[in-house]
Amino acid sequence: MKVLVAGGYHSGKSSVIRSLSGGKSIHIDKHGTTVALDYGRIDVEGLKIHLFGTPGMRHFRVLREVLSKGADGVLFVIDSADPGRDEEAASVKREIDEILPDVTRVYLANKQDVDGARRPEIIRQVFRIPDDVPVIGTSTVTGLNLMLALKTLLAKLIEKVAPLLNVLVRYDGKVGGISQFAEAMMFNLASIRKVFNWLELRGYVEVDWRAGIFWLVPPIKSILEKPDEILKGI
Numbered sequence: 001m002k003v004l005v006a007g008g009y010h011s012g013k014s015s016v017i018r019s020l021s022g023g024k025s026i027h028i029d030k031h032g033t034t035v036a037l038d039y040g041r042i043d044v045e046g047l048k049i050h051l052f053g054t055p056g057m058r059h060f061r062v063l064r065e066v067l068s069k070g071a072d073g074v075l076f077v078i079d080s081a082d083p084g085r086d087e088e089a090a091s092v093k094r095e096i097d098e099i100l101p102d103v104t105r106v107y108l109a110n111k112q113d114v115d116g117a118r119r120p121e122i123i124r125q126v127f128r129i130p131d132d133v134p135v136i137g138t139s140t141v142t143g144l145n146l147m148l149a150l151k152t153l154l155a156k157l158i159e160k161v162a163p164l165l166n167v168l169v170r171y172d173g174k175v176g177g178i179s180q181f182a183e184a185m186m187f188n189l190a191s192i193r194k195v196f197n198w199l200e201l202r203g204y205v206e207v208d209w210r211a212g213i214f215w216l217v218p219p220i221k222s223i224l225e226k227p228d229e230i231l232k233g234i
């Protein structure tokens with residue numbers, strides 16, 4: 001799965017990726033400011049997550065657009081400790097809302113370790129974030145809630161595809177399972193290829209096209225059996 005880490009200049013995007021990927025991330029920056037991208041890999045409950053960090057400076061819009069392509073979810077990082085950067089952050093937020101209008105988001109009210117940092121409820125008000133979208137107080141200095149933020153996003157993403165996965169599970173591992181699923185869903189060959197390529201790319205299934213069989217990967221199966229699984233052990 002591809003997760004975009006976006007947000008205003010200096011809000012902590014690169015630090016979030018560094019921390020979540022246990023220091024094994026890649027950062028292309030100049031004097032600490034991202035000028036191209038950050039990249040980190042993390043496995044959560046067996047699911048492979050690719051984190052792509054964007055530059056925060058306003059004039060890097062084109063890069064943000066390129067990096068956004070195909071993102072399944074967004075972690076949007078806000079500097080809770082510096083209201084002076086709100087306007088700039090709001091402008092990046094508008095941009096991401098435009099580029100990825102329907103993509104699931106979680107907001108990080110970052111730098112909670114700083115004295116006087118605004119609480120997540122205040123950040124929600126300032127940035128007019130709807131009540132059904134999570135705003136989570138985080139700190140990359142103490143590690144506060146970083147994993148919670150990512151897991152909350154993943155849980156929302158899985159919830160979104162759960163109806164499809166719940167049908168797929170009926171044909172899992174069966175010879176001819178692909179065509180039986182296609183029949184049940186009234187999908188033609190072209191659409192079925194698209195659906196399975198999409199599922200395979202996200203690491204939800206493994207496919208043997210010659211035998212017409214697919215397998216849901218074990219982590220997806222256990223999440224479907226126990227939907228709260230992904231949020232456990234935070």
Ligand SMILES: Nc1nc2c(ncn2[C@@H]2O[C@H](COP(=O)(O)OP(=O)(O)OP(=O)(O)O)[C@@H](O)[C@H]2O)c(=O)[nH]1
Nearest residue numbers: 009010011012013014015033034056111139140141
């Ligand atoms: N106190 C505190 N400082 C933080 C936190 N997260 C990041 N910082 C600091 O904020 C500064 C910017 O952090 P980065 O992770 O480079 O932020 P960024 O959003 O990637 O910045 P750009 O790529 O330049 O837009 C650095 O000095 C970090 O050490 C946090 O949670 N608390």
Ligand SMILES: [Mg+2]
Nearest residue numbers: 013014033034
């Ligand atoms: Mg950065």
